[in-house]
Amino acid sequence: MEHPENDSEYKGLQVNEGVVPLPSVNPYATFRRKKRLLTVEEYVAGIRGGDISILGQAVTLVESSLPSDQAVAQKVIEACLPYSGNSVRVGITGVPGAGKSTFIEALGMQLCKQGNHLAVLAIDPSSERSKGSILGDKTRMNELSTAANAFIRPSPSAGSLGGVARKTRETIVLCEAAGFDTILVETVGVGQSETAAHSMVDFFLLLQVTGTGDELQGIKRGIMEMADGIAINKCDGTNVDKAQAARVSFKNALALFPPTESGWKPYAETCSSVEYTGIDRVWKMVTDYIDFTRKNGYFDYQRSQQAKYWMYETIHQSLLDSFYHNAEIEQLIPQYEQKILNNEISSFIAAHELLTLYGAKPDK
Amino acid sequence: MEHPENDSEYKGLQVNEGVVPLPSVNPYATFRRKKRLLTVEEYVAGIRGGDISILGQAVTLVESSLPSDQAVAQKVIEACLPYSGNSVRVGITGVPGAGKSTFIEALGMQLCKQGNHLAVLAIDPSSERSKGSILGDKTRMNELSTAANAFIRPSPSAGSLGGVARKTRETIVLCEAAGFDTILVETVGVGQSETAAHSMVDFFLLLQVTGTGDELQGIKRGIMEMADGIAINKCDGTNVDKAQAARVSFKNALALFPPTESGWKPYAETCSSVEYTGIDRVWKMVTDYIDFTRKNGYFDYQRSQQAKYWMYETIHQSLLDSFYHNAEIEQLIPQYEQKILNNEISSFIAAHELLTLYGAKPDK
Numbered sequence: 001m002e003h004p005e006n007d008s009e010y011k012g013l014q015v016n017e018g019v020v021p022l023p024s025v026n027p028y029a030t031f032r033r034k035k036r037l038l039t040v041e042e043y044v045a046g047i048r049g050g051d052i053s054i055l056g057q058a059v060t061l062v063e064s065s066l067p068s069d070q071a072v073a074q075k076v077i078e079a080c081l082p083y084s085g086n087s088v089r090v091g092i093t094g095v096p097g098a099g100k101s102t103f104i105e106a107l108g109m110q111l112c113k114q115g116n117h118l119a120v121l122a123i124d125p126s127s128e129r130s131k132g133s134i135l136g137d138k139t140r141m142n143e144l145s146t147a148a149n150a151f152i153r154p155s156p157s158a159g160s161l162g163g164v165a166r167k168t169r170e171t172i173v174l175c176e177a178a179g180f181d182t183i184l185v186e187t188v189g190v191g192q193s194e195t196a197a198h199s200m201v202d203f204f205l206l207l208q209v210t211g212t213g214d215e216l217q218g219i220k221r222g223i224m225e226m227a228d229g230i231a232i233n234k235c236d237g238t239n240v241d242k243a244q245a246a247r248v249s250f251k252n253a254l255a256l257f258p259p260t261e262s263g264w265k266p267y268a269e270t271c272s273s274v275e276y277t278g279i280d281r282v283w284k285m286v287t288d289y290i291d292f293t294r295k296n297g298y299f300d301y302q303r304s305q306q307a308k309y310w311m312y313e314t315i316h317q318s319l320l321d322s323f324y325h326n327a328e329i330e331q332l333i334p335q336y337e338q339k340i341l342n343n344e345i346s347s348f349i350a351a352h353e354l355l356t357l358y359g360a361k362p363d364k
Numbered sequence: 365m366e367h368p369e370n371d372s373e374y375k376g377l378q379v380n381e382g383v384v385p386l387p388s389v390n391p392y393a394t395f396r397r398k399k400r401l402l403t404v405e406e407y408v409a410g411i412r413g414g415d416i417s418i419l420g421q422a423v424t425l426v427e428s429s430l431p432s433d434q435a436v437a438q439k440v441i442e443a444c445l446p447y448s449g450n451s452v453r454v455g456i457t458g459v460p461g462a463g464k465s466t467f468i469e470a471l472g473m474q475l476c477k478q479g480n481h482l483a484v485l486a487i488d489p490s491s492e493r494s495k496g497s498i499l500g501d502k503t504r505m506n507e508l509s510t511a512a513n514a515f516i517r518p519s520p521s522a523g524s525l526g527g528v529a530r531k532t533r534e535t536i537v538l539c540e541a542a543g544f545d546t547i548l549v550e551t552v553g554v555g556q557s558e559t560a561a562h563s564m565v566d567f568f569l570l571l572q573v574t575g576t577g578d579e580l581q582g583i584k585r586g587i588m589e590m591a592d593g594i595a596i597n598k599c600d601g602t603n604v605d606k607a608q609a610a611r612v613s614f615k616n617a618l619a620l621f622p623p624t625e626s627g628w629k630p631y632a633e634t635c636s637s638v639e640y641t642g643i644d645r646v647w648k649m650v651t652d653y654i655d656f657t658r659k660n661g662y663f664d665y666q667r668s669q670q671a672k673y674w675m676y677e678t679i680h681q682s683l684l685d686s687f688y689h690n691a692e693i694e695q696l697i698p699q700y701e702q703k704i705l706n707n708e709i710s711s712f713i714a715a716h717e718l719l720t721l722y723g724a725k726p727d728k
Contacts, residue, residue: 074713081707166712173710221622225585253617258585307704307711314715319683340671343445346537347671348530349438351678 080177094207102273119175122155165196236272444541458571466637486519529560600636
């Protein structure tokens, strides 16, 4: 089997064009197939040698839903595992309008100039190209996408949150094995992607903007308490006073939160992605956190917890999928929901009847 | 089969002694059996007639893990369902030291004096009598436990969180069918019980105390953003200024949170449970919320969502229990965890190998 990325007409995954617009239709129908599929060893050697083109092809395998691709992908991942882990993983979230793309561009350029190797990934199961999915628009990270040591990859465009998150997490492994030392994982701040991202990064950054509160409309409650730090973006022009006042407000609010499990005290910084100011302060917050948690042992502890979390999460998702994709169950669920809403049946009896049908033993 | 509550020596569930210390060992071994088990019809008639003793016996059935008891309990619940729902359900959380017991006593006495019929329940899967479980100590709600129209029931003392929460939720149905118009559900603010409680109440109240932040040590992050309101307790004596300053701080912090799904804007009130001040303001917050959400439709919407939630939650818990109680899986889990921590296997391969062993189809 051949892959579209091996096709000479496919320019997306070249190192200087990191942002690849994902094909919105079946790529196998869209691109001519020319080259042979690489072997597991070739993928691993290419990744380990820092070949961005091969890395990109391997990520495409990870994202593929073809069982034959998955079989190869899993072997590649397993071979890369021993070389993974040597990076700082940072989750970045914020509603549309918070300026995530320009912030990541500004931060990314700074990191690249400092010699870092930067991979920018995303989790956004809802993304559709027509809706302007995050990272989907190449022009939004114009400069960074042409940087030599940056690898930008849009969110896998199809599948459940669990599936998309799994692919992003596996892509982290491949990027680390390829020598990327800094991984940014972007989410949109409006759904459950944040929990998934939070479970695969070391530091979780919430990007905010100042204003009357309207800008916060889109963000999901609970995310603020997940954050290890807040960056108040767009601190520029006539907005400086407001942004600085917001920093104080957030500082006070964060002080009311209970301590984090890591012992770290989250705080807020201001920055401007267009004027390139404060970006260094935001990144210092991240590196301070990494130093702090490496010293007190939380860094490794969290990584271990996360690795186990993804095993359990995959098991749970799979068990639930089997249940809800059962034809009989699928048909009966709406009826049971209605009975519950009519007070004709208790939620627990409904569950047990469905479970009995499914053949599982009801919970005691 | 007979039940301990039917035994004349068992005084716990009399109306004027609402707080029943749960037996720490198998009650069936501890109490002599004398009276016959009531029929489903007798339970339902007793509950509907407001017979607190029969209500208490029915709750004991709900809490029992004996299949024969559960069969009767589920029939009783189903018969009570059409008469349930006519209450205001309030979740109350706060760390030990926040003064939950005295607050509930003060609030409860006020509600009883106003003619309300009050049931106080709890979710605390970790509770053990020796550790001073919530509501377990009768002396902590001395006055309320002797009030004529109050029914106080400690947390079921054994079982998983899911099991304990289910029992509490089913007890709400029975209490409502018995005519209780106000249900308080207490949790300890340190674990996952808050999510469970939040999923069965209309209003979720966070009880805080003032101080340097030490008092917050125990509370779990994320709970503050779950709250529909905050009550700052112990606003008395030399603590008044600090409590009022805290109210302003929390007010400002809450204003930074994104809006709630209900459209309600959570705020903070001060109160003193020992001086009986501000309790009315806290309760007004609850009733204002109820009025607000009844008018905009959120009240009924949330109730429907909750009823469905518990069906799905029960299904999920049962599917997971079946998996993890599988002897082979139970034995292999620690080995797989270790392999993951050693980077010998990816979290996803580990999950799929275990799922294959279990016979389930792996998630794609």
